[in-house]
Amino acid sequence: xxxxxxxxxxxxxxxxxxxxxxxxxxxxxxxxxxxxxxxxxxxxxxxxxxxxxxxxxxxxxxxxxxxxxxxxxxxxxxxxxxxxxxxxxxxxxxxxxxxxxxxxxxxxxxxxxxxxxxxxxxxxxxxxxxxxxxxxxxxxxxxxxxxxxxxxxxxxxxxxxxxxxxxxxxxxxxxxxxxxxxxxxxxxxxxxxxxxxxxxxxxxxxxxxxxxxxxxxxxxxxxxxxxxxxxxxxxxxxxxxxxxxxxxxxxxxxxxxxxxxxxxx
Numbered sequence: 001x002x003x004x005x006x007x008x009x010x011x012x013x014x015x016x017x018x019x020x021x022x023x024x025x026x027x028x029x030x031x032x033x034x035x036x037x038x039x040x041x042x043x044x045x046x047x048x049x050x051x052x053x054x055x056x057x058x059x060x061x062x063x064x065x066x067x068x069x070x071x072x073x074x075x076x077x078x079x080x081x082x083x084x085x086x087x088x089x090x091x092x093x094x095x096x097x098x099x100x101x102x103x104x105x106x107x108x109x110x111x112x113x114x115x116x117x118x119x120x121x122x123x124x125x126x127x128x129x130x131x132x133x134x135x136x137x138x139x140x141x142x143x144x145x146x147x148x149x150x151x152x153x154x155x156x157x158x159x160x161x162x163x164x165x166x167x168x169x170x171x172x173x174x175x176x177x178x179x180x181x182x183x184x185x186x187x188x189x190x191x192x193x194x195x196x197x198x199x200x201x202x203x204x205x206x207x208x209x210x211x212x213x214x215x216x217x218x219x220x221x222x223x224x225x226x227x228x229x230x231x232x233x234x235x236x237x238x239x240x241x242x243x244x245x246x247x248x249x250x251x252x253x254x255x256x257x258x259x260x261x262x263x264x265x
Contacts, residue, residue, distance in 0.1 A: 009061045011073040013039060020132070024123035025103065029094040031129065032059055033137065034073050036080050036087035046138045048088045048262060050173075051125065053104070053150035053157065055092030057247050068247040075254045086262045091133055093125070095154075104153035106160040106189075107182040115182065122161045126168050142170075143198070147261050149173025151250045159186055159220075162199060171200040171261045175250055176209060179216035187220060196228030202236045202257050206243025214239065236260045 013035040019028040032055055036047060056063040058072045072090060079085035096103050105115025125148075134141050148169045150158045155177030162172045163186075179187055201224065205217035221237045229235040238256070243249040 009069065010059050012037065012077045014059065014073065020129065022124040022128055024120045024128060025096070025117070027096055027099070029096060031055065031094065032092040033133070034059065034076065034090040034092070035137070036089065037077060038087065039089075039138075043138070046140045048086065048145035048147070049091060049133065049139050050088055050147045050149060050258075050261070051091045051093060051130070051169075052148075052173075053093055053095060053154035054100075055094040058090075058092045065247055068251070070247060070251040070254055072254055075251075076258060079255060079258055083264055085258045086264050088258075088262050089133075089137055089139060091129070093129065101153060104150075104157040105178075105181050106157070107185050109182045118157050118160050119164070121157065122164055125161065126165050130168070143167055144170045147171035147173065149175065149202070149257070149261075151175035151177075152245065153178045153181070156181055156186060159190070162197070163189055163193075166197045166199065170198060171202075173202045173257050173261060174220075175202070175204050175253065175257075176206060176213065176245055177203075177217065177220065179220055180212060184216065184219075187216070187223065190220065190223050190227070193227050196234075199229075200234045200261060201229060202238075202260050204236075204238040204240060204253055204257075206240045206245060206249050208242050209245040213245065 015033045017031040020031050021028050052058055057065050058070045061067050061069045076090060080087050101114040102117040103121040106118040108116035146169050148158050148161060155174045158172050159174050159177060162169050203221055205214050224235055231237055
């Protein structure tokens, strides 16, 4: 583990773990870890953790899709300094390239010939990566201080992993989720819950993402409310005006997301 090479658009204390191997998936990927301002000042202090999918797009324009990054490092650094977000550790997990849809989709879509490996991806996160992060950094390891998030298929897999591992992740950032996958199978899973789980959920969608995408997000919000989540308390729902399905749109929502999931005090 080391600092990334020069020439990358990174802000703050970022550590690069190259080629982290997963037995569950049988592949390797890079992982970036952003540490909050003041991490080294108090060796007794521990920090909550946010795990984010599609790590290539989060910190660095040189690796992001179409050269547009979310700027998670810059936004988190600014908000922590301003006292608007509690200091946290952010783990950016690179996706697997051509295998991204396989790993992020919970079920196999026979029409798309993809998906079905989200269970193995969850085991990679829960049984391999999280224990390593907890051992390497001063984390708060309980579910109440561990969040998971992503967009599009990353939003879909976030919701799936939350359902499978509610005692590991206590907060979810579900951005522009691909609810449509396999005839909205994940929505059926949520409908089958006996009641509310102990999560705080950020759920959003852009109004320019298409009628079906917005309709699906509203449907998910409705099911969550019916199960006991309360908008404005443990569920934040946002329809971002005129926002498309894009990295730049998600970048605009990083700040409010962090403020909701990691409030000060």
